[in-house]
Amino acid sequence: MIPEREEKFIRSHRVARMATADRAGKPHVVPICYVYEEGFLYSVIDEKPKKVAPDRLRRVSNIEGNPQVALVIDDYYEDWSKLGFVLLQGVAEILRGGEEHRKAIALLQEKYPQYRAMALEDKPVIKITPSRVQSWGAV
Amino acid sequence: MIPEREEKFIRSHRVARMATADRAGKPHVVPICYVYEEGFLYSVIDEKPKKVAPDRLRRVSNIEGNPQVALVIDDYYEDWSKLGFVLLQGVAEILRGGEEHRKAIALLQEKYPQYRAMALEDKPVIKITPSRVQSWGAV
Numbered sequence: 001m002i003p004e005r006e007e008k009f010i011r012s013h014r015v016a017r018m019a020t021a022d023r024a025g026k027p028h029v030v031p032i033c034y035v036y037e038e039g040f041l042y043s044v045i046d047e048k049p050k051k052v053a054p055d056r057l058r059r060v061s062n063i064e065g066n067p068q069v070a071l072v073i074d075d076y077y078e079d080w081s082k083l084g085f086v087l088l089q090g091v092a093e094i095l096r097g098g099e100e101h102r103k104a105i106a107l108l109q110e111k112y113p114q115y116r117a118m119a120l121e122d123k124p125v126i127k128i129t130p131s132r133v134q135s136w137g138a139v
Numbered sequence: 140m141i142p143e144r145e146e147k148f149i150r151s152h153r154v155a156r157m158a159t160a161d162r163a164g165k166p167h168v169v170p171i172c173y174v175y176e177e178g179f180l181y182s183v184i185d186e187k188p189k190k191v192a193p194d195r196l197r198r199v200s201n202i203e204g205n206p207q208v209a210l211v212i213d214d215y216y217e218d219w220s221k222l223g224f225v226l227l228q229g230v231a232e233i234l235r236g237g238e239e240h241r242k243a244i245a246l247l248q249e250k251y252p253q254y255r256a257m258a259l260e261d262k263p264v265i266k267i268t269p270s271r272v273q274s275w276g277a278v
């Protein structure tokens with residue numbers, strides 16, 4: 001479903017910015033680490049310091065109240081002819097265990113060596129199912 | 140209203156990612172160039188190639204239907220101890236002319252030399268009024 005050029009761009013990047021919105025349509029956006037696998041993206045509520053418990057994080061409560069999400073993957077350059085982004089819109093769900101959760105953690109630890117020292121087995125994973133992919137500029 | 144440390148971080152950065160949502164709470168997020176002035180942020184619908192006319196851009200129609208916005212300003216590093224972001228939530232409006240519009244364009248052209256060759260006088264400006272500022276990590 002995701003064209004090859006966009007898939008390559010998604011796979012080759014290390015950070016995305018994920019937007020969620022609460023039930024009243026109030027947006028929220030944070031940088032996330034992610035992994036792409038077979039048409040889905042996965043992100044874990046990791047051990048980078050948080051002020052609140054994983055389930056109380058805004059991104060988690062927003063997704064539980066309103067599963068619609070958007071992600072943008074891009075680089076900024078001062079040479080604007082090099083700018084480009086991939087925008088994904090779709091729905092998200094929270095995985096709390098099971099085979100798919102385990103596999104997502106393993107893939108994240110493969111992509112990000114930083115994750116290998118973290119105990120992520122019991123951390124919520126955000127699974128994103130994109131339904132629309134748009135790209136702009138030098139992707 | 141914005142603490143000094145966060146204001147300095149906002150002023151020293153060149154790109155933000157802005158999330159909007161339509162009336163049904165469907166999020167959208169794009170990278171934007173912006174300028175900070177006296178508690179407000181301004182971004183222009185510039186001449187970087189767009190597929191549709193300025194008023195038909197999703198970010199503009201979303202703001203006109205639901206003025207709530209969120210912006211994140213951050214850098215990604217492989218050394219995760221250096222990660223940090225500033226998250227702004229608030230409302231946005233579209234300026235189409237007048238003194239504040241003119242001043243915003245001038246400030247954007249001062250911050251971004253790339254804008255000096257663009258005819259921006261008649262382009263819509265997004266004015267963001269933050270009502271909540273949060274920061275995380277190494278800001």
